Amino acid sequence: MSASELPSKEASVLKGHEGAVLAARFNADGNYCLSCGKDRTIRLWNPHRGIHIKTYKSHGREVRDVHVTTDNSKLVSCGGDRQIFYWDVSTGRVIRKFRGHDGEVNAVKFNEYSSVVVSAGFDRSMRVWDCRSHSSEPIQIIDTFLDTVMSVCLTKTEIIGGSVDGTVRTFDIRIGRELSDNLGQPVNCISLSNDGNCILANCLDSTLRLLDRTTGEQLNEYKGHTCKSYKTDCCLTNSDAHVVGGSEDGSVFFWDLVDASVVSKFRAHASVVTSVSYHPKDNCMITSSVDGTVRVWKT
Numbered sequence: 001m002s003a004s005e006l007p008s009k010e011a012s013v014l015k016g017h018e019g020a021v022l023a024a025r026f027n028a029d030g031n032y033c034l035s036c037g038k039d040r041t042i043r044l045w046n047p048h049r050g051i052h053i054k055t056y057k058s059h060g061r062e063v064r065d066v067h068v069t070t071d072n073s074k075l076v077s078c079g080g081d082r083q084i085f086y087w088d089v090s091t092g093r094v095i096r097k098f099r100g101h102d103g104e105v106n107a108v109k110f111n112e113y114s115s116v117v118v119s120a121g122f123d124r125s126m127r128v129w130d131c132r133s134h135s136s137e138p139i140q141i142i143d144t145f146l147d148t149v150m151s152v153c154l155t156k157t158e159i160i161g162g163s164v165d166g167t168v169r170t171f172d173i174r175i176g177r178e179l180s181d182n183l184g185q186p187v188n189c190i191s192l193s194n195d196g197n198c199i200l201a202n203c204l205d206s207t208l209r210l211l212d213r214t215t216g217e218q219l220n221e222y223k224g225h226t227c228k229s230y231k232t233d234c235c236l237t238n239s240d241a242h243v244v245g246g247s248e249d250g251s252v253f254f255w256d257l258v259d260a261s262v263v264s265k266f267r268a269h270a271s272v273v274t275s276v277s278y279h280p281k282d283n284c285m286i287t288s289s290v291d292g293t294v295r296v297w298k299t
Contacts, residue, residue, distance in 0.1 A: 003264045006242065006254050007285045007297035012050035014294035016043055022062065023275045024288035028070040030279040033286050035294045036063035042077050047286055047296040056087055058094050065107045069114035074131070076117045078105035084119050086131055098129045100138050106231070107152045118159055120149035126161050142171055144178060150231060151190045153199070160199065162190035168201055168211065181216040183209055188227070191235045200243060202227060202234040208245050222255040224262050233275045244285065246273025252287055268295060
């Protein structure tokens with residue numbers, strides 16, 4: 001795919017949030033997206049038509065992350081109020097609140113069966129919650145990190161966390177084994193490649209690092225953007241050919257996965273880019289920013 005085929009043309013601007021948008025995520029099939037932010041709300045959009053569908057309000061502080069089930073029926077969110085909210089998408093009702101983190105919660109993810117939620121927090125822990133149980137207690141607590149856990153990824157059998165302590169830690173749920181890869185720089189976002197073989201880690205020294213998931217070996221690093229004090233997302237394009245990252249100056253960068261060159265760079269927002277999410281099938285991307293907007297990009 002050449003640079004001209006990467007999504008850098010603005011297709012629509014999704015406006016409605018008051019204040020910074022902290023995350024924007026496509027749903028599993030890419031037909032809808034969710035955003036959340038400082039205004040304590042979560043918003044559901046049709047990004048392709050530029051239409052706002054629904055707003056979810058119940059959080060008492062800013063909402064930092066949101067994830068939706070593969071069947072689009074439930075969503076999970078977290079943020080500054082230390083709680084994880086489990087929602088019914090169609091009614092907008094909160095089904096359950098999971099409490100237990102001793103600090104703000106940075107990230108949440110459903111497992112692939114949507115039966116379990118994993119959260120990552122300022123209290124240096126990742127917690128695992130059973131959506132089907134009526135207990136508000138976590139079914140597992142992972143607390144080997146030495147600092148804030150910023151980001152979480154899940155595979156069929158593993159929970160992977162990225163932390164300000166400079167590590168990416170992989171926990172094999174079946175055998176209870178932990179593997180730790182120390183990057184030597186605070187990690188503020190991790191993302192899995194679509195083939196599942198690599199982890200992309202965004203570090204606070206303005207460098208993205210690509211790790212081999214089996215060996216922990218660093219395969220590549222990507223530079224040019226600014227990432228020093230904000231949580232900014234990173235991801236790979238749906239073909240795994242390019243790495244995508246936001247920058248604190250409002251730019252979005254595309255790097256070639258293999259030779260790490262900057263293939264494309266454009267000014268996407270007036271302020272810090274907090275989030276990048278790539279469409280599962282098409283050459284389309286959404287970005288969010290401290291400027292209060294979510295933007296949809298196509299080729």
